[in-house]
Amino acid sequence: xxxxxxxxxxxxxxxxxxxxxxxxxxxxxxxxxxxxxxxxxxxxxxxxxxxxxxxxxxxxxxxxxxxxxxxxxxxxxxxxxxxxxxxxxxxxxxxxxxxxxxxxxxxxxxxxxxxxxxxxxxxxxxxxxxxxxxxxxxxxxxxxxxxxxxxxxxxxxxxxxxxxxxxxxxxxxxxxxxxxxxxxxxxxxxxxxxxxxxxxxxxxxxxxxxxxxxxxxxxxxxxxxxxxxxxxxxxxx
Amino acid sequence: xxxxxxxxxxxxxxxxxxxxxxxxxxxxxxxxxxxxxxxxxxxxxxxxxxxxxxxxxxxxxxxxxxxxxxxxxxxxxxxxxxxxxxxxxxxxxxxxxxxxxxxxxxxxxxxxxxxxxxxxxxxxxxxxxxxxxxxxxxxxxxxxxxxxxxxxxxxxxxxxxxxxxxxxxxxxxxxxxxxxxxxxxxxxxxxxxxxxxxxxxxxxxxxxxxxxxxxxxxxxxx
Amino acid sequence: xxxxxxxxxxxxxxxxxxxxxxxxxxxxxxxxxxxxxxxxxxxxxxxxxxxxxxxxxxxxxxxxxxxxxxxxxxxxxxxxxxxxxxxxxxxxxxxxxxxxxxxxxxxxxxxxxxxxxxxxxxxxxxxxxxxxxxxxxxxxxxxxxxxxxxxxxxxxxxxxxxxxxxxxxxxxxxxxxxxxxxxxxxxxxxxxxxxxxxxxxxxxxxx
Numbered sequence: 001x002x003x004x005x006x007x008x009x010x011x012x013x014x015x016x017x018x019x020x021x022x023x024x025x026x027x028x029x030x031x032x033x034x035x036x037x038x039x040x041x042x043x044x045x046x047x048x049x050x051x052x053x054x055x056x057x058x059x060x061x062x063x064x065x066x067x068x069x070x071x072x073x074x075x076x077x078x079x080x081x082x083x084x085x086x087x088x089x090x091x092x093x094x095x096x097x098x099x100x101x102x103x104x105x106x107x108x109x110x111x112x113x114x115x116x117x118x119x120x121x122x123x124x125x126x127x128x129x130x131x132x133x134x135x136x137x138x139x140x141x142x143x144x145x146x147x148x149x150x151x152x153x154x155x156x157x158x159x160x161x162x163x164x165x166x167x168x169x170x171x172x173x174x175x176x177x178x179x180x181x182x183x184x185x186x187x188x189x190x191x192x193x194x195x196x197x198x199x200x201x202x203x204x205x206x207x208x209x210x211x212x213x214x215x216x217x218x219x220x221x222x223x224x225x226x227x228x229x230x231x232x233x234x235x236x237x
Numbered sequence: 238x239x240x241x242x243x244x245x246x247x248x249x250x251x252x253x254x255x256x257x258x259x260x261x262x263x264x265x266x267x268x269x270x271x272x273x274x275x276x277x278x279x280x281x282x283x284x285x286x287x288x289x290x291x292x293x294x295x296x297x298x299x300x301x302x303x304x305x306x307x308x309x310x311x312x313x314x315x316x317x318x319x320x321x322x323x324x325x326x327x328x329x330x331x332x333x334x335x336x337x338x339x340x341x342x343x344x345x346x347x348x349x350x351x352x353x354x355x356x357x358x359x360x361x362x363x364x365x366x367x368x369x370x371x372x373x374x375x376x377x378x379x380x381x382x383x384x385x386x387x388x389x390x391x392x393x394x395x396x397x398x399x400x401x402x403x404x405x406x407x408x409x410x411x412x413x414x415x416x417x418x419x420x421x422x423x424x425x426x427x428x429x430x431x432x433x434x435x436x437x438x439x440x441x442x443x444x445x446x447x448x449x450x451x452x453x454x455x456x457x458x459x
Numbered sequence: 460x461x462x463x464x465x466x467x468x469x470x471x472x473x474x475x476x477x478x479x480x481x482x483x484x485x486x487x488x489x490x491x492x493x494x495x496x497x498x499x500x501x502x503x504x505x506x507x508x509x510x511x512x513x514x515x516x517x518x519x520x521x522x523x524x525x526x527x528x529x530x531x532x533x534x535x536x537x538x539x540x541x542x543x544x545x546x547x548x549x550x551x552x553x554x555x556x557x558x559x560x561x562x563x564x565x566x567x568x569x570x571x572x573x574x575x576x577x578x579x580x581x582x583x584x585x586x587x588x589x590x591x592x593x594x595x596x597x598x599x600x601x602x603x604x605x606x607x608x609x610x611x612x613x614x615x616x617x618x619x620x621x622x623x624x625x626x627x628x629x630x631x632x633x634x635x636x637x638x639x640x641x642x643x644x645x646x647x648x649x650x651x652x653x654x655x656x657x658x659x660x661x662x663x664x665x666x
Contacts, residue, residue, distance in 0.1 A: 156469075241562075
C-alpha cells in the first residue's frame with residue numbers, strides 16, 4: 001500500500017475528517033464572500049450594457065453559474081454516492097447527503113433567475129425552454145433524493161437507498177436532457193436561447209467565471225458545515 | 238433459472254386473476270383520467286385531437302404509478318420476497334420476471350384500451366397503430382424503471398406518493414418520445430425515429446434496471 | 460460446514476452483538492437463545508445472507524457466502540417469521556412454487572403428501588386456513604427438503620399445538636441424524652428425540 005492510499009483511508013473516517021472539514025470550511029467561506037463581491041462588481045459595474053437586452057441581461061452572472069453548479073453538484077453527489085455504495089465508506093454517503101440541499105438550492109436559483117430574466121426578454125415569467133425544463137426536472141430529482149433519505153429512519157438504509165437513486169438519476173440525466181431538447185424543437189421550432197453567446201465580451205465571461213468560483217467556494221463551505229452536522233448528529237465526531 | 242421466471246410470471250398472473258379488482262382499478266383510473274380532460278378543457282375537436290397523444294400518455298404514466306406499489310409490497314409483507322431473494326435464481330432474474338408480470342397485468346391492458354380512448358378524442362384511425370406501438374414499447378420501460386422506485390420505497394410510510402416523486406421525473410424521456418411519436422405521425426413526418434428511441438430505451442432499461450432493482454431490494458430487505 | 464467469524468450486528472445505530480463466532484458441522488443442531496430484541500432473527504438473517512453483518516463474515520465450506528450467493532442459497536432452507544405463503548393461492552400451489560423457486564421442484568403427489576403429513580388441506584385457499592395451519596403449510600417445506608443440507612428456522616414452534624410441534628421437532632431431528640445441520644431460534648426449551656442441542660446464548664456476546 002502506498003503512502004497516498006493510506007492517507008485517503010485515514011481521512012475516510014468521520015472522526016479524522018471532522019476537524020479537516022472545519023478547516024476547509026473556514027478557508028472556503030471567506031473566499032466565497034470575496035469572490036462573490038468581485039464577481040458581482042464585474043457583473044454589475046464593469047461589464048458593458050448589452051445592445052439588445054439592456055441591463056436585464058446582468059442576471060446571467062447569477063443564473064449561468066448557478067445552472068452550472070446545479071448540474072455539477074448532482075454529478076459530484078452521485079460520485080460520492082457510488083463510492084459509498086462500492087466501498088461501504090460512511091463518510092462518502094454523508095458527503096452525498098450534505099451536497100443535495102446545496103444542489104437543489106442552485107437549481108432553484110437557476111430557475112428563479114431564469115424566469116426573472118424571461119419576463120423582460122420574452123414577456124413572460126415562464127417559457128418551456130429546453131434549458132429551463134431540464135433544470136426543473138433536475139430540481140425534481142434533487143427533491144426526490146432528499147425526500148427518500150428523509151423518509152427512511154435507518155441511516156444505513158437511507159444512505160444506500162439514496163446512493164442507488166442518485167446513480168440511477170445521473171445515468172438518466174443525459175437522456176432526459178436530450179429528450180427535452182428534442183421535445184423543445186418539436187414544439188417551438190428554434191427557440192430563444194438564454195446563452196446567445198455569439199457576441200459575449202470577454203469581461204462578461206470573466207464575471208461569470210469569478211461568480212462560478214464563488215459558488216464553488218460557497219458549496220464547499222456549506223457542504224463541510226453540513227457534513228460536520230451530520231457527523232455530530234450520528235455521534236461519530 | 239428460466240423455470241423460476243416461468244414460475245413467478247405464472248404465479249403473479251394467477252394472483253391477478255384471483256384478485257381481478259386490483260387489475261381493474263388501474264385500468265379504470267386510466268380511462269377516467271383520460272375522460273376528464275375534455276371536461277376540463279372543452280370539447281373543441283381540433284384541440285382534443287392536438288392534446289390526445291399527450292393526455293393518453295400522461296394518463297398511462299399515472300396509471301402505471303398507481304399499480305407500481307403492488308409490485309413488491311405484498312410479497313414483502315408476507316415474507317415471499319425474502320424467499321425469492323434466497324431462491325436458486327439470481328435476484329436480478331427474479332425481479333425481471335416480477336417486472337414482466339407487472340407489465341402483463343398493468344401495462345398491456347393500457348396498450349389494448351388506448352385506441353378506444355383515442356376514439357373519444359377523434360384521433361385519426363391511421364394513428365392507432367403508432368399509439369399502441371408507442372405504448373407497447375414504452376409501458377415496459379415504466380414497469381422496469383418504476384420497479385427501482387418500488388424497491389427503494391419498500392415498506393416506507395407514505396411510500397406511494399414518494400414512489401411517484403422518485404419515478405415520474407425519471408420517466409420524462411419515455412413520455413416525451415411516446416407522445417412525440419404520435420404527434421410526429423399526426424404531422425405526417427413519420428414516427429420511426431421516436432419509436433426506435435423508445436425501443437432503445439426499452440433495451441437499455443431491460444438490461445440495466447433488473448440489477449438496479451435487485452440492488453435496491455437487497456438494501457430495503459436488510 | 461457453516462462458519463460464523465467475528466460477527467457484529469448493528470440495528471438502528473445500536474450494536475446487538477459482536478465478536479460472535481461458531482461453527483456448525485454436519486449433524487449438528489444449534490439453538491440460538493436470548494431475550495427479545497437481542498438479535499436472534501437478525502443473526503439468522505445474517506447467516507442466510509439477507510442481512511450484511513457490520514463486521515465479520517459467514518463462510519460456507521470455507522468460502523464467504525457473500526461471494527457464493529445463489530450457490531449458497533440452493534443449499535439452505537430459511538423459514539422466517541412470516542410464513543411466506545400467499546393468501547390467494549392454495550396450500551399446494553404455495554408449496555409447489557416455493558420448491559420451484561428454491562431449485563428443487565417437487566411432484567404434485569409429494570406436495571400433497573407433505574401437506575397431509577402436517578395436517579393441512581392441500582386444496583384449501585390459504586386465506587381460509589387458521590394461523591396455525593398457515594404456519595404448518597410453510598413448515599411442510601421441510602418434509603420436501605431432505606436433500607438440502609442447511610436448515611435455518613426462525614421460531615419454528617411458534618403458534619403450533621403440541622402434536623404439530625412434535626412433528627416438526629421430529630423432522631429436524633431426523634434431518635440432523637441424516638447428517639444435515641440446523642440452526643433455530645425459540646423461546647421454549649424443546650426436546651429433539653435424543654439429538655443433542657448446542658445452545659448459543661446471545662447474552663454472551665452482548666456488546
